[in-house]
Amino acid sequence: MIPRYLILTATVLAVLGAEPAAAQDTSEEDEGRSLIEDGARLLFEGLRDRAGEMEPALRDFVEQMGPALRDLMDKVGDLSAYHPPEVLPNGDIIIRRKTPQELEAERLPEGEIEI
Structure with a gap:
């Protein structure tokens, strides 16, 4: 069995090493693209370029x-x-465990009654 960390590392490197799709004409490419898409594209290009250093x-x-x-x-x-x-309010972070009743209520589809 392959260890999880090797699978995770291989997946990350595969995504970062993927070549971008062929670019269309720049006038068509810029139409309809949002700033978020541009930022994401630049981020992934930068990550791809640095993948060898990050590995x-x-x-x-x-x-x-x-x-x-x-x-x-x-x-x-x-x-x-x-x-x-x-x-x-004082900045403390708490994580509450669900009660057995809350867990059971989540398991039952809404509207169904356990018999």
């Missing part, structure tokens, strides 16, 4: 943080068992 750093990150993240996920378990994080 060793990503590999090191996965090797160092992989075991810690795996341990954390083992402790946390299923993320759907928690409510979204809440920021309190």
Whole structure:
């Protein structure tokens, strides 16, 4: 079985290394393009250009943080068992675990009654 971090690294590098589609005539290309699309295109071009430089750093990150993240996920378990994080007025962040009744209500399709 292939380790998850290798699959993740390969996927990221494949996306970053993909060549952009052939450009159309510049007058047609600029029509209808939003600033967000332009920004995203520039971001991905920059990431693609730096993919070779980033690959060793990503590999090191996965090797160092992989075991810690795996341990954390083992402790946390299923993320759907928690409510979204809440920021309190004093800046504290709390993450509440859902009650068994809330979990059961989510499992049942709306309008159905458990018999």
